[in-house]
Amino acid sequence: MQNQPNPTRDSRAADVVIRQLEEQIVSGALPNGKPLPAERDLMENFGASRTVIREAISTLSSRGLIESKPRFRPIVRKPDYETVLHATGNIVQHLLTEPGGVKNLYDSRVFVERALVRDAALSATKDDIAALKASLAANQASIPDSLAFYQTDVAFHGVLYSIPKNPIFPAIHAGYTAWLAPHWVKMIRSPERNEMNYKAHQAILTAILERDPAAAEEALKSHLVDAWDHVRTTFSS
Amino acid sequence: MQNQPNPTRDSRAADVVIRQLEEQIVSGALPNGKPLPAERDLMENFGASRTVIREAISTLSSRGLIESKPRFRPIVRKPDYETVLHATGNIVQHLLTEPGGVKNLYDSRVFVERALVRDAALSATKDDIAALKASLAANQASIPDSLAFYQTDVAFHGVLYSIPKNPIFPAIHAGYTAWLAPHWVKMIRSPERNEMNYKAHQAILTAILERDPAAAEEALKSHLVDAWDHVRTTFSS
DNA sequence: GTCATAAGTTTGGTCATACCAAATGGGGGC
DNA sequence: GCCCCCATTTGGTATGACCAAACTTATGAC
Numbered sequence: 094m095q096n097q098p099n100p101t102r103d104s105r106a107a108d109v110v111i112r113q114l115e116e117q118i119v120s121g122a123l124p125n126g127k128p129l130p131a132e133r134d135l136m137e138n139f140g141a142s143r144t145v146i147r148e149a150i151s152t153l154s155s156r157g158l159i160e161s162k163p164r165f166r167p168i169v170r171k172p173d174y175e176t177v178l179h180a181t182g183n184i185v186q187h188l189l190t191e192p193g194g195v196k197n198l199y200d201s202r203v204f205v206e207r208a209l210v211r212d213a214a215l216s217a218t219k220d221d222i223a224a225l226k227a228s229l230a231a232n233q234a235s236i237p238d239s240l241a242f243y244q245t246d247v248a249f250h251g252v253l254y255s256i257p258k259n260p261i262f263p264a265i266h267a268g269y270t271a272w273l274a275p276h277w278v279k280m281i282r283s284p285e286r287n288e289m290n291y292k293a294h295q296a297i298l299t300a301i302l303e304r305d306p307a308a309a310e311e312a313l314k315s316h317l318v319d320a321w322d323h324v325r326t327t328f329s330s
Numbered sequence: 331m332q333n334q335p336n337p338t339r340d341s342r343a344a345d346v347v348i349r350q351l352e353e354q355i356v357s358g359a360l361p362n363g364k365p366l367p368a369e370r371d372l373m374e375n376f377g378a379s380r381t382v383i384r385e386a387i388s389t390l391s392s393r394g395l396i397e398s399k400p401r402f403r404p405i406v407r408k409p410d411y412e413t414v415l416h417a418t419g420n421i422v423q424h425l426l427t428e429p430g431g432v433k434n435l436y437d438s439r440v441f442v443e444r445a446l447v448r449d450a451a452l453s454a455t456k457d458d459i460a461a462l463k464a465s466l467a468a469n470q471a472s473i474p475d476s477l478a479f480y481q482t483d484v485a486f487h488g489v490l491y492s493i494p495k496n497p498i499f500p501a502i503h504a505g506y507t508a509w510l511a512p513h514w515v516k517m518i519r520s521p522e523r524n525e526m527n528y529k530a531h532q533a534i535l536t537a538i539l540e541r542d543p544a545a546a547e548e549a550l551k552s553h554l555v556d557a558w559d560h561v562r563t564t565f566s567s
Numbered sequence: 568g569t570c571a572t573a574a575g576t577t578t579g580g581t582c583a584t585a586c587c588a589a590a591t592g593g594g595g596g597c
Numbered sequence: 598g599c600c601c602c603c604a605t606t607t608g609g610t611a612t613g614a615c616c617a618a619a620c621t622t623a624t625g626a627c
Contacts, residue, residue, distance in 0.1 A: 104400045104589090105609065119424060131578060142611045144381075147579085151385060155392035156420045163341045164579060164618055172425060177418045183393045184417055187356065187409045201498045208445035261438045341618090342580065368607060379582045384608090401589055401608060 110139050110149040118158050118169055128166035129159065156180065174264035178271070185272050195276050202269045203317045209253045209262070210297055210313040214306040217256055224252045225298050233291050239282035242290075249294050277324065290320070347376050347386040355395050355406055365403035366396060393417065411501035415508070422509055432513050439506045440554045446490045446499070447534055447550040451543040454493055461489045462535050470528050476519035479527075486531050514561065527557070 117123045130138070135146045150167055153159045157176035161167035170176065188194045213221065228249040235241035247270055254266035293316035300309035351372075354360045367375070372383045387404055390396045394413035398404035407413065425431045450458065465486040472478035484507055491503035530553035537546035 107609080119427075133578075144610055144612095148384075148388060148609095151388055152392065155389065158421075158424075161579095166578080166619090172421045174425060177421050177425070180421055181414045181418050184395075184409050184414050187395075188411060188414070190356075197496050197498050200494070200496050204445060204449070204494065204496075205442075208441060208448075211445075212441070257437070257441065259434050259437050259441075261434050344580080370607075381581060381583095385580095398608095403590085403607080 105145075106141060107145040107148040107152070110135075110141055110145055111152055113139065114149055114153055115158060118153075118171065123169045125169055125171040127169055129169060131166075174260050175267055178264055178268040181268075182271070185268075189272065189276070195273070198269070198272060199317075199321060202273070203314060203321075205265065206250065206253060206313055206317065207310045209256065210301065210309040211306040213253055213256045214301045214304055214309040217301055221252070221256045222302065224255070225249070225301065228252050229291075229294055229298050232294055236287045236291055237284050239284070239287060242287040243282070246290060246294075286323070290316070293319070342382075343378055344382040344385040344389070347372075347378055347382055348389050350376065351386055351390055352395060355390075355408065360406045362406055362408040364406055366406060368403075411497050412504055415501055415505040418505075419508070422505075426509065426513070432510070435506070435509060436554075436558060439510070440551060442502065443487065443490060443550055443554065444547045446493065447538065447546040448543040450490055450493045451538045451541055451546040454538055458489070458493045459539065461492070462486070462538065465489050466528075466531055466535050469531055473524045473528055474521050476521070476524060479524040480519070483527060483531075523560070527553070530556070 114123070118125075123129065129135070129150065132143055132146050132150070135141075136143050139146065150159060150161065154161045154167065157172050157180045158170055159167045160170045185198075189198065213225075217225070228245065228251075232242065232245040232249050235245045251263065251266050251270075254262040293312065296312040297309055297316065300306075300312050351360070355362075360366065366372070366387065369380055369383050369387070372378075373380050376383065387396060387398065391398045391404065394409045394417045395407060396404045397407045422435075426435065450462075454462070465482065465488075469479065469482040469486050472482050488500065488503050488507075491499040530549065533549040534546055534553065537543075537549050
């Protein structure tokens with residue numbers, strides 16, 4: 094009664110445990126957000142050794158189906174679009190340390206946001222406009238406070254990612270924010286600088302309100318390119 | 331002389347092994363492409379048990395720094411942009427099974443490629459144009475052979491992703507191709523259908539040659555939307 | 568009755584050892 | 598030089614044990 098390897102052609106016993114746990118998670122048999130059963134219970138349920146149970150948990154954890162902090166019970170997590178980002182975080186870090194890595198990522202962000210503002214200018218709904226106005230107002234209000242300004246800045250750009258109504262885009266925004274932030278923090282911040290960025294945001298929104306995609310794209314582009322140059326000059330010794 | 335845990339504040343011993351292996355890989359001490367030392371050697375090198383060595387290997391494998399097939403020696407892999415995609419494959423699969431998952435991914439592809447062709451129309455170089463023409467010719471030549479047509483089709487779109495000269499985009503293309511392909515294979519293919527798609531490609535290239543971003547974007551959009559509708563109608567019973 | 572505290576139990580992280588089957592490497596045999 | 602066979606190496610798994618941290622429960626002060 095040990096492990097009749099099972100129908101599927103898996104060489105590793107760990108794989109079948111992974112597969113079964115995976116299925117129990119997506120099916121809801123293991124409720125999302127709740128802790129996984131103890132390893133010693135799982136090894137009884139699956140008739141496997143603790144070795145394979147632990148490997149399965151480790152693997153699923155890296156796949157984002159389980160969230161495990163060092164000494165705590167692993168938590169079941171049904172994957173969403175942001176999970177994908179989290180899972181890639183470590184690798185991306187390596188790529189960012191390579192020459193041009195940050196630049197490539199930033200350029201891709203500029204590329205995406207250019208398309209986003211163009212899209213916004215063409216098809217933003219009333220609600221989208223309202224959200225943009227609200228976040229811009231919050232952005233303006235926090236000009237004196239650089240930390241708050243950074244946060245409302247991120248939020249303003251975030252609204253752009255929400256306009257296509259595709260959950261992939263907010264996830265991408267989260268990725269850009271998380272991955273680029275570390276290379277951003279050392280940037281000199283000041284109310285003057287914030288004022289500049291706020292005006293850039295304002296210009297973008299104005300163009301969107303005027304349904305002028307070219308102007309919106311141009312405003313966004315110069316805004317981001319300017320920000321990049323600012324970081325570059327801040328760093329270059 | 332066991333393991334004086336070491337300066338950094340890591341609760342798990344596995345983490346320090348992970349960190350060290352990671353460093354040895356990126357530094358080149360463990361040459362890229364070559365097999366990792368045997369687990370029993372590693373446990374001696376690091377003064378750790380085989381348990382933690384295996385866990386470290388497993389983790390690094392999931393991070394893409396190591397490529398390990400079931401019963402073979404793990405291979406050292408310096409991560410590149412495509413590694414990120416590979417690492418996320420499993421999670422993405424889950425998301426694609428959810429309602430609207432494929433649609434969301436496909437929409438994001440349309441979004442990106444619209445921006446790509448627009449960009450191509452504005453800034454494609456002579457070499458880019460040449461590559462587009464070559465891949466379009468190959469595409470035309472393979473109209474009678476649906477499998478070959480699919481491949482040259484992918485290649486044509488792939489050229490678009492290469493135009494920004496940002497390695498992130500080809501990786502994204504690889505992702506779209508790998509993830510959407512399974513939901514594509516059942517599509518009815520025929521020389522007639524291939525002919526249609528070829529002409530769509532031709533229209534895109536024409537617009538790019540004429541430096542007309544709006545026309546290029548429109549041609550790309552209708553091409554992809556049409557392809558999606560075709561798959562939909564093929565499936566709907 | 569509430570709450571802080573202490574004792575006891577559970578549980579994840581690690582180690583050591585052993586066994587098996589598949590992969591590897593080395594020697595003949597051709 | 599090439600191929601096949603065999604001894605060795607190596608990854609995958611199973612046990613069993615131990616520790617420290619987390620969790621639970623009992624306990625006592627207020």
